[in-house]
Structure formats: C-alpha cells, structure tokens
Amino acid sequence: MNDQYRETEAGERYARAAFDLALDQKILDKVQADAETLKALLTESAELRAVVASPFYKSEVKLNALLAVAAKAKLQELTKKTLGVMAANGRLNHLFPLITAFNKLYAAHKGIVSAEVTSAAALSDEQTASLKAALTKALGGQADIRTQVDPALLGGLKVRVGSRLFDASLKTKLDSLKFALKKA
Incomplete structure (x- = not known):
C-alpha cells in the first residue's frame, strides 16, 4: 500500500x-x-x-x-x-x-455538482451564469463551475463533470472532420 x-x-x-x-x-x-x-x-x-x-x-x-x-x-x-x-x-x-x-x-450533502469548463476565450459573467444555469438544470443539482482558458480549442467548450467529458470544441470537430476525410 x-x-x-x-x-x-x-x-x-x-x-x-x-x-x-x-x-x-x-x-x-x-x-x-x-x-x-x-x-x-x-x-x-x-x-x-x-x-x-x-x-x-x-x-x-x-x-x-x-x-x-x-x-x-x-x-x-x-x-x-x-x-x-x-x-x-x-x-x-x-x-x-x-x-x-x-x-x-x-x-x-448539498447536491452540488462540480464542473470544469474549458473555453477558447474567457467567458463573460453573463455566459458563465447562463452555463451554470444550464448545467444545474441538466445535472439535477446545483452546479459549481470552475473555468479555464485554452486558446488551442479555437472555439466552443469542453465541460468535465466527474469522469464525463462533454467536448463541443471547434478543435475536436475539426480533428474529427480531418480523420473522416483521411478515411474517405
């Protein structure tokens, strides 16, 4: 051990x-x-x-x-x-x-769900509040979000809740398209 x-x-x-x-x-x-x-x-x-x-x-x-x-x-x-x-x-x-x-x-105990949000650019207070409200509704518990910036994403967001990752970044979409074009 x-x-x-x-x-x-x-x-x-x-x-x-x-x-x-x-x-x-x-x-x-x-x-x-x-x-x-x-x-x-x-x-x-x-x-x-x-x-x-x-x-x-x-x-x-x-x-x-x-x-x-x-x-x-x-x-x-x-x-x-x-x-x-x-x-x-x-x-x-x-x-x-x-x-x-x-x-x-x-x-x-409080029903708080933690989420790590990565975006290509810093989110405004309004965007953060909107995202927090959407996550609270989707996850069924009060969302506590921590944000960070990664310009390599180009656009969109990555949201990690526990071990789950929701990737809606432009970089991932472009990588998927690139892979699909290579296979075709």
Missing part, C-alpha cells in the same frame, strides 16, 4: 468525523468555509505548507503554526479541535486529503 493512498484514506476518515460533528452541531457551512480558508492559506503560503508537510517539525510546532493562522482567520472551534486531534496523532501531513474529502462530502 503506497503512502499517498494511506494519506487519502486517513484524510477521508478525519473528514468524515469532522463532517458528522459539523452536521450534528449545525455548523456545516461554517466548517466548510474553514476548509476553504485553510486550503487557500496552504496554497498561498509556501512557508505554511512546508511546516505542515515537513517530517522535521514536531506535531506541536505544526499545530501551533496552524492555530496561529486559525486564530487570525477566526476558524470554528470544531476546526481547531480537528487540527488538534490530527496533530496529536501525527497526521497533519494529511490536511490536504482531509480538505478534499470534506469538500466532496459537503458537495454531495
């Missing part, structure tokens, strides 16, 4: 525990916001990421760094306690898998 699998599995266990407690305490939305805050802080700060991931720092040092950040970010008590339990068990290096697993549990 590889280390990444163990990290993911441990992160999922901590996420499930935190999720269930947040649901019981009726603070699920607040704890989910904490998870997003922690993710942003870890993503933006190479120093914080290094402290949390490093095997050279003791759990106490890692926890103190995270609690200092948590105090400034005004994180929920449950979030701080979860960090404390992870530190006590030497599992703070599983923080990213915990955040990922918690966000998946939250999305499933």
